[in-house]
Amino acid sequence: MFHFAVALCVPLCGTPMTTQPTEAVLVRSLEKSFGEWPVLWNLDLSVPWGQALVLFGANGAGKTTLLRILATHVKADHGSVAVAGQNLRSRPENARRRIGVVGHRSLLYDDLTCRENLIYYSRLFGLKDHKPRVDEVLAKVRLGDRADHRVRTLSNGMQKRASIARAILHQPDVLLLDEPETGLDRESVSILGTLLAEWTDSGRSVVMTTHDLDLGMSWGHRAGVLRGGKVNFPDAEFAETGNPANEPDIRQAIISALEAGR
Amino acid sequence: MNGLLGPMMVIVWKDLLLELRSKDLVVSIVVFGLLVVVVFNFALNNTPGRSEELAPGILWAAFAFSAILAMNRAFVRDQEQGGLEGLLISPVSRDAIFLGKALTSLIFMLLVEAVLLPVYAVMLDFSALSWYLMLTIFLGTLGFAVVGTLFSAMAVQTRSREIMLPVLFFPVLLPVIIASVEASTRAIGGETFIGLGRWLPLIGVFDAIFLVICPWVFSFVVEE
Numbered sequence: 001m002f003h004f005a006v007a008l009c010v011p012l013c014g015t016p017m018t019t020q021p022t023e024a025v026l027v028r029s030l031e032k033s034f035g036e037w038p039v040l041w042n043l044d045l046s047v048p049w050g051q052a053l054v055l056f057g058a059n060g061a062g063k064t065t066l067l068r069i070l071a072t073h074v075k076a077d078h079g080s081v082a083v084a085g086q087n088l089r090s091r092p093e094n095a096r097r098r099i100g101v102v103g104h105r106s107l108l109y110d111d112l113t114c115r116e117n118l119i120y121y122s123r124l125f126g127l128k129d130h131k132p133r134v135d136e137v138l139a140k141v142r143l144g145d146r147a148d149h150r151v152r153t154l155s156n157g158m159q160k161r162a163s164i165a166r167a168i169l170h171q172p173d174v175l176l177l178d179e180p181e182t183g184l185d186r187e188s189v190s191i192l193g194t195l196l197a198e199w200t201d202s203g204r205s206v207v208m209t210t211h212d213l214d215l216g217m218s219w220g221h222r223a224g225v226l227r228g229g230k231v232n233f234p235d236a237e238f239a240e241t242g243n244p245a246n247e248p249d250i251r252q253a254i255i256s257a258l259e260a261g262r
Numbered sequence: 263m264n265g266l267l268g269p270m271m272v273i274v275w276k277d278l279l280l281e282l283r284s285k286d287l288v289v290s291i292v293v294f295g296l297l298v299v300v301v302f303n304f305a306l307n308n309t310p311g312r313s314e315e316l317a318p319g320i321l322w323a324a325f326a327f328s329a330i331l332a333m334n335r336a337f338v339r340d341q342e343q344g345g346l347e348g349l350l351i352s353p354v355s356r357d358a359i360f361l362g363k364a365l366t367s368l369i370f371m372l373l374v375e376a377v378l379l380p381v382y383a384v385m386l387d388f389s390a391l392s393w394y395l396m397l398t399i400f401l402g403t404l405g406f407a408v409v410g411t412l413f414s415a416m417a418v419q420t421r422s423r424e425i426m427l428p429v430l431f432f433p434v435l436l437p438v439i440i441a442s443v444e445a446s447t448r449a450i451g452g453e454t455f456i457g458l459g460r461w462l463p464l465i466g467v468f469d470a471i472f473l474v475i476c477p478w479v480f481s482f483v484v485e486e
Binding site for chain 2: 111
């Protein structure tokens with residue numbers, strides 16, 4: 001299952017911020033504090049097209065904050081962030097068209113059916129001829145038979161799958177997933193894994209957070225650990241070889257980085 | 263314009279569909295509005311000779327209290343179920359979100375008022391068949407909807423939103439309420455547009471100003 005690709009930690013300091021989509025995600029000198037408490041500090045990050053970056057980190061390390069900034073839901077205090085070549089500060093609405101988000105909440109209305117929720121979002125995203133697309137994504141997350149059930153009648157796992165359908169509805173270039181495996185059964189996890197593989201195989205990118213080391217290792221092309229407000233890449237020194245035999249070393253490096261604390 | 267109108271209509275469609283499913287908002291506001299009029303009717307000892315004098319005040323007190331009830335719920339569903347976050351990460355402008363929510367509130371309140379007005383007319387013994395009264399009600403309700411939507415978005419983020427909303431809402435809307443009562447008094451009394459004097463234009467100017475200011479402020483209110 002392990003398929004970490006060769007990936008180099010690209011040094012960003014000194015590189016000019018570009019609006020051209022050379023990288024799916026490009027973050028430079030990002031800072032975010034809540035009150036006096038700095039959460040992200042001088043954070044640099046780049047995610048190439050066609051790759052999935054998995055972020056690990058202790059509770060409170062800033063994983064969700066980073067994803068919420070990338071999703072344009074929270075504004076950074078300082079720094080530049082570009083997703084799919086769109087600068088989030090100057091062109092957030094363009095960026096939102098190209099981003100799909102799965103967070104801790106489904107962002108679906110309980111009293112609407114799955115289909116109605118997806119029609120609502122497809123209209124918000126300005127999708128033309130949305131009906132076949134809605135059916136397609138519902139089938140993809142295996143909710144076709146529950147399409148006309150109200151969201152409140154679905155289990156948590158099904159709601160999560162509906163939320164994934166919502167996120168991929170407009171075929172975003174970059175998928176942002178915050179602990180997407182939470183609440184999913186084995187079958188649903190497998191569906192999500194297949195979907196993410198398809199996503200990156202088609203040249204699109206994924207940034208996800210998780211606490212599940214095994215899932216993260218199997219789904220991601222690169223692994224980062226968020227610690228001290230920055231993303232560190234424990235796999236960098238092993239990545240040059242691109243050898244799956246390095247998996248134990250990478251795993252140990254991630255565990256060591258996590259154990260080093262926040 | 264299509265970039266604004268399209269998403270606004272989507273938001274209105276969604277809110278109307280949700281209300282159609284639950285029916286909790288419109289029904290509770292109608293019942294509340296009726297109770298307010300009954301209470302005022304007895305508290306102010308409304309007799310046939312005093313109806314024209316008291317009716318506009320009672321009418322707008324009931325509309326204002328009903329508006330508070332409607333506004334308290336304007337963003338609650340979106341906040342509780344994550345719909346507001348869903349809107350904020352969609353490529354829809356903040357202006358369209360605000361105007362869509364304000365339009366929904368306007369539709370809800372006008373629906374409630376359409377039910378309540380004939381009942382009030384019978385209970386308070388006045389003629390509601392006046393275009394100028396209708397226009398006054400429309401403009402006054404528009405002011406309620408625009409200002410109320412903004413304050414509702416602010417209040418929903420606080421822990422004491424039920425208290426916070428009226429505290430913010432009534433002081434700002436006092437000019438509209440005063441102007442609406444004055445214009446309604448004249449409209450019920452059979453005055454024409456000229457007879458309504460400066461009151462109707464005053465409500466119109468208030469609405470126009472807040473239709474510009476409120477969407478702009480809203481974009482800061484929802485920003486994290």
